[in-house]
Amino acid sequence: MIKFLDNKLFRYLSVFLFLNSLILPVKSSSALAAWVLKNNGVLELRTKSNTNLKAYFQKSNQISGDRFWVDFPGELKNPRIIKGNGPIKEIRLGKPNKGKTRLVIEFKEETYLEPLTWKMVGLDQNRWRIKLFNPKYSFKKIGEGLVEKKRGNIKANQNFIHKKKNNYGYLKLPEVKRNKFEVVIDPGHGGPDPGAIGIGGIRETDVVLEVSKIVKNLLSEKGVKVRLTRTNEVDLDLPPRVSIANNTDADIFVSIHANASRGKRRDINGLETFYYRGWRGRLLAKRIQKQILIVSPGSPDRGVKQGRFYVIKNTRMPAVLVEIGFLTGRLDARRLEKITHRKRLAYAIAKGILEYLDKVG
Known part of the structure; x- marks a missing residue:
């Protein structure tokens, strides 16, 4: 600034x-x-x-x-x-x-x-x-x-998704009661709808699907039951995404997206998380927003906001929609195209979710 x-x-x-x-x-x-x-x-x-x-x-x-x-x-x-x-x-x-x-x-x-x-x-x-x-x-x-x-720090960050228990050090994910919670993770867009197209042709659907799968693996290791609304490049409308969450009676719903600015301005970067209503939705959004900012230093904090997106408005449980960066932004796009940063974001989202579950569970 x-x-x-x-x-x-x-x-x-x-x-x-x-x-x-x-x-x-x-x-x-x-x-x-x-x-x-x-x-x-x-x-x-x-x-x-x-x-x-x-x-x-x-x-x-x-x-x-x-x-x-x-x-x-x-x-x-x-x-x-x-x-x-x-x-x-x-x-x-x-x-x-x-x-x-x-x-x-x-x-x-x-x-x-x-x-x-x-x-x-x-x-x-x-x-x-x-x-x-x-x-x-x-x-x-x-x-x-x-x-x-700097390579030593990057290697350390790769431990965000290491599968051995208790190998996270200070990055260790919170513990929650096993087999108690159920979470639906919604990778935005898919199939013929690639979502935002960013610098160098990077596609939103590819980024968010990979991040979502890593989040699923991290949460599953902690004993959380996780359902993805899609696991590959398929055309999935908004109502079916909501139905999956409502029919499974999930504890929370998290939709993962990446942003794009009008005019594809490269100077616009940042992270933000939306919720529709309720203190639980806001708490979940705040926990996730805090964690993704930690792993994305320098990217602006666009805040926790109320939004009327279909998937968080029509789900019956606490629901958020998280924007993990601007694919059209010079800083965010350079990071989002790298697997190491996607792993960091997935770790951050998983940590925010587990902190929330531990708090309200």
């Missing part, structure tokens, strides 16, 4: 990345693990997973040039100043206050910047990127550490 703090004087520009509620302890080491300012003007960061970043821009004054900085949780041990080159005057790493780390990039006076166009993009759970300037002259990259060192 880009926001003017003083629109009249054009002094401050703030970029806030609220990725989740994780706050590191004051005594912890810095969440900043590595950084590099490349010769194409792109700043890349590597942090601890799910870090809450806050970034700012300030126009030059009589003392300093234009400055861009990022604040990280966790305290830096060794403050330092690194000499810049080209348009960069210097880069400073310090402790603005106890328990924090600040990375400051100060530009030379003649550097032309367009902060209104800046966007901090989350590449995955621990990497970030922002384009700060277009070099007109030669510029040597400056950095510390290995920003690309």
Whole structure:
């Protein structure tokens, strides 16, 4: 989110990345693990997973040039100043206050910047990127550490669907009473109706069917009886989906979809969950929304909302419709085309469902 703090004087520009509620302890080491300012003007960061970043821009004054900085949780041990080159005057790493780390990039006076166009993009759970300037002259990259060192975290995330009991570590799914609950999972669209078509031709029906099947497997391992409204590419109208849920007398109904923006705008991304009525429906929606946001850092929180979609309006049990991202959005589409991210989303949805069942069961 880009926001003017003083629109009249054009002094401050703030970029806030609220990725989740994780706050590191004051005594912890810095969440900043590595950084590099490349010769194409792109700043890349590597942090601890799910870090809450806050970034700012300030126009030059009589003392300093234009400055861009990022604040990280966790305290830096060794403050330092690194000499810049080209348009960069210097880069400073310090402790603005106890328990924090600040990375400051100060530009030379003649550097032309367009902060209104800046966007901090989350590449995955621990990497970030922002384009700060277009070099007109030669510029040597400056950095510390290995920003690309991320494969270990991705492998860990693959354990979201590991079948061995008690192998989730901190990702372990909640326990519920076995053989007590019945859930209907509804993969949206199907057959001749592919749903949304996104960047590179990615289809909603393919994404949501795969995610739904993984959700089914995860819930089944926890002793929950699960029924899918469809298991392959078939043409299934809305009333039969509702009938499946009502006839099985399910405890909850969860319809899984992916979004598309009008005009296929690539700057629109985000996740949202809808319910039709009742505190139980709202609670289920809130639990799922919270979990999918955790595994999709950087993607906007479009919130929990009431909706009048046919499948959640006409089912007799608590029902939600979850939109797991925009297939037309640059950030979401890049993630949704990858099996690793689909597994993360499935894990998140399953966790939200189990938390709900544990709460109301």
